[in-house]
Amino acid sequence: MKKIVLKKFLTGLMAAVAIVAALGVQAAEPFKVGFVYVGPIGDHGWSYQHDQGRLALEKHFGDKVKTTYVENVPEGADAERVIRNLAKTGHDLIFTTSFGFMNPTLKVAKRFPKVTFEHATGYKLSKNVGTYISNTYEGRYIAGFTAAKMTKSNKIGFIASFPIPEVIRDINAVQLALNKYNPDAELKIIWVNSWFDPGKEADAANAMMDQGVDIILQHTDSPAAMQAADRRGAFAVGQASDMSKFGKKAHIFSVVDNWSPFYIKRVQQVMDGTWKSEDHWGGMAEEEIVIPEFSDSIPADIVAEAQALIAQIKAGTLHPFAGPIKNKAGELIVAEGEILPHADLAGINWFVEGVPSEIPK
Amino acid sequence: MDIDLITNILYAMIRTGTPLLIVALGEMVCEKSGVLNLGQEGMMLMGAVAGFIATWLTGNLFFGFLMAIVAGVLMSQLFAMIALGLNANQVATGLALTIFGTGLSAFIGSGFVGNPIEGLDVIAIPFLSEIPVIGKMLFAQDLIVYLSFVLFGVIFWFFRSSRTGLIVKAVGENPHAANAIGLPVMRTRYLAVAFGGAMAGLAGGYLSLAYTPLWAENMTSGRGWIALALVVFASWRTERILLGAYLFGLASILHLVAQGLGFAVSPNLLAMLPYIATVLVLVMMSRNQGQSKMYAPISLGKPFHAGT
Incomplete structure (x- = not known):
């Protein structure tokens, strides 16, 4: 008996998810930004600050931007899967925020030339991959x-x-x-x-x-x-x-x-089509170190x-x-x-x- | 090295060793009853987060510690239901408990990251705390450290001289024989697991309320696993667990002190010191294979079916 109730509940849940997803497609497509974090956003440190930048993006752009994040992503083969998933699910710009995501980012970027990638603390650039670091x-x-x-x-x-x-x-x-x-x-x-x-x-x-x-x-x-x-x-x-x-x-x-000014700037650039692949160093002058x-x-x-x-x-x-x-x-x-x-x-x-x-x- | 530095090292040794001692004592009682619970890390984290939230909301540290213990017990009973009630594999269940506790504590605590609380204060006992070198380490600690001394004494006595202690051991050695003479095998195991959970919860609370009064995801950083290893290397003996916990504490403090003093040894090597020193000493002590086998609970990790 219990099992049947559970099954019905799950079926209902799945139907609800499908409807919500369908509605999402019908609405005006917002600009989708993905974030990949190496740690938990609850670390009150590195990943936490990147997530504060993501929240600032949502505040700045409102409905025009939709953000997704994946936390606790190990630096290795798994990272590639996570990044590819974000690219596949229609994200226009993806920030990969740890040194060890460098090669996975480049690999995925090659397969998805229309998606823009920004990799933190790395040193390898390509046509659609930029890098950024703070001073x-x-x-x-x-x-x-x-x-x-x-x-x-x-x-x-x-x-x-x-x-x-x-x-x-x-x-x-x-x-x-x-x-x-x-x-x-x-x-x-x-x-x-x-x-x-x-x-x-x-x-x-x-x-x-x-x-x-x-x-x-x-x-x-x-x-x-x-x-x-x-x-x-x-x-x-x-x-x-x-x-x-x-x-x-x-x-x-x-x-x-303080990653907010950089993230806002980059999203705006990609939206406007003025983005160029570059190695970005930002410090106190850019309000990135505060x-x-x-x-x-x-x-x-x-x-x-x-x-x-x-x-x-x-x-x-x-x-x-x-x-x-x-x-x-x-x-x-x-x-x-x-x-x-x-x-x-x-x-x-x-x-x-x-x-x-x-x-x- | 001057006297003050040595005094402070010994003081830090006790503080660092305390959470390990508490968890390891709890796990030892649990294993003595024949149950292997690898969920220490998960139970500690749940204790840490529950204690922190309770204290943050009420401002009462003792309520915080109480909730830490309650959280540990609840987690341990979840384990007991699956591993004892349903006779599932104890190793797998314990691992699942750690993964579950790590995730659940992060989920519950996500809104509490970055909040400070007033941690548990040190209570220096007059006169005794002024004894040179050992005074500060033994008599200028916080209440939980004193409690850990008491817990050690009680558990030492429990297994050495009490009848109930004997029952726990009997259940862990040969549950069928224990069952045959009318001992409550399952009840003993449930209680032992609950005790282990309470201790792990308390140790978690010690981390988030006294040692570093804050909450952050995964803040135990593997201390639960170290405690588990300690139990084995201490060959299930109370006094060796105490020794191992403090030895580990001492070595982990020493490697930091040595760096500060500018020793030209690789910090990576020094960082291994706590593990090497603890394992080496405890293995040397139990090098007599026959004797150390005597202390391992024979039915450890084996499910018990009454009537088979």
């Missing part, structure tokens, strides 16, 4: 500056995830700021081998504070280090998303990835100086990777008056002078 190092430079000015113990902690170019680039940006504004400050780097493990990130923060670190920076995704700093009276800089709620006293500012606010715990003169630096970065007169830059061995890599180009920054695999530890092999 997180600009925010890191400001974090490094503030830490250099505010530290009392001259020990600054950096919780790092994996030794990939993105992380190495950001560590370098912090160290370059320290070299300039407080050469006595020491950067203590702890690798936790994870993007997301709140317990381990908190442990790393505590281990640093036990060793005298009073300002913590992180390149991992949970706000656990911020909380740990708050409990023990240290300071911390938030990463990827606004973490102010997690450290009433500890939070000095967050460097937020520091929403500085906390009251930073002395006013340091805030003023930090804001002046931000203005210079936006104006293009200050670049964190402007020469002279030496590597750890003391060799001059970037000469005075030159800037390390994006092509080199994309694959950077060396530490600048002053970073105390080696890159893990």
Whole structure:
């Protein structure tokens, strides 16, 4: 008896779905945008921020745009299937938001020449595939500056995830700021081998504070280090998303990835037919890297100086990777008056002078 | 290394080891009764999310912990219904429970990501907490850590000296014999599974309410699996589980401390330290094959049909 009821219910459900789907086809076709996320949108970090960008798209375009997302997509063969499904189901523009989606994206793009693809953090372009990345190092430079000015113990902690170019680039940006504004400050780097493990990130923060670190920076995704700093009276800089709620006293500012302006711009371009395949780097000038606010715990003169630096970065007169830059061995890599180009920054695999530890092999 | 650093390392060792200790103790009781529940990770996550939401809504941490335990028990009873009631394969059911719990907790908790709560505070016991080196580690912890000490003591006594403990062991060793002499095999197993669920829920609550007071998807990051492995490597002995949990805690703290101090060892190697150290020590202790076999519940994972 029960089984029959269940069967009827399922049949009804299927009919309902079919009707809704049919209605959807009849209505005016909205522009369909698909998103592929590597993590859960609930990570309050990387994927969460991309999803905030997706929500901003819906808000900006209203009924004209319909978005779909698939979360927790592993970087591998499965990604290709997910991307192909999105392409098959009439999506006009698909954002694939993790490095490991690079080859699957290109493969699917070849089969669907009418669909536009945008791949985050990659380096391979094709006729209908563009790439995009944000200049997180600009925010890191400001974090490094503030830490250099505010530290009392001259020990600054950096919780790092994996030794990939993105992380190495950001560590370098912090160290370059320290070299300039407080050469006595020491950067203590702890690798936790994870993007997301709140317990381990908190442990790393505590281990640093036990060793005298009073300002913590992180390149991992949970706000656990911020909380740990708050409990023990240290300071911390938030990463990827606004973490102010997690450290009433500890939070000095967050460097937020703001994908909304880029996503809105790209969707508009594809709608208008003006889209071109390119490698896009966006930073503070494009409002893609944002520091929403500085906390009251930073002395006013340091805030003023930090804001002046931000203005210079936006104006293009200050670049964190402007020469002279030496590597750890003391060799001059970037000469005075030159800037390390994006092509080199994309694959950077060396530490600048002053970073105390080696890159893990 | 100065005294303060050592004091802090030992303190962190206990805090890191506590969630593992709680889960592993629960799972050990469950396995002693002959039931293998691989759903620890799922039950922990459900405990973590339930505890977090309850505390977020009411502002009461103890209500939060209570709900964490309730969530763990409910999950474990779902497992019990399928694996014990319907005699399904325990390994498959346990794995399904983990997958289910991971997804369900993410679903329930999706609206609560990015919210902070006031975590459980440390209660330092006067005088005792000022003992050099070990004072902070033993007497300046939060209530759940103290509770874990008590739970360890109770479970140790339970299996060593209590009659009920003997019944649980009998049911896990030979359920048919136990049944023949009139012991309630199924009831014992249901209760043992429920206890395991309560402990996993409590450990999950400890993570989301005390250790890192926040909720995020999959925040247990595999601690349930480590606890499961601990039970095996500790050859189902209470005191070895305590040792293993703290050893794992110590090694995972040490690898972070060593990096901070600038040791020129690859962090990847250091990151393996907790696993290697724990496995090595516990395997060495149980290298006597015959003796360690004595401790493994003989009917572990085997379904029981009364009357066959």
